[in-house]
Amino acid sequence: MKFFYNILYYFQKRGFEVCRRIAERFGIRARIVRTSFIYLTFATLGFGFALYLFLAFWLKIKDLLYTKRTSVFDL
Template sequence: MNSFYTLLHYLQKRGFEVCRRIAERMGIRTRVVRTSFIYLTFVTLGFGFALYLFLAFWLKIKDLVHTKRTSVFDL
């Protein structure tokens, strides 16, 4: 049972990160983004979940390509 909660915690941490970053970018509450994805998933029978996975993938690629450098000499 402990491994189930470990997996659940990991998925929630990674999944909510996407919603948080989208909400920060748009300037709205994180809860609004989460509920929007939930409603979109129910209404469109899975399209919201596919959109969520696409955005998670896109944010991961953006993080890998665009790294924050504090100085010009951090090449």
């Protein structure tokens, strides 16, 4: 049972980062974004999940390219 909770905790911590960032961008709750991805996935037979993976990949690449530096000496 502990193994299941460890997996659940990992996905809650890492997997919902996309929903949280989208929610912050639009000024809505992350729960609403998560629920919409779930409904979209069931309604379109997997398109919502594919969209979620695409956004996760895109946000990861964006974070790697646009890092915030505090000063000039961080280069």
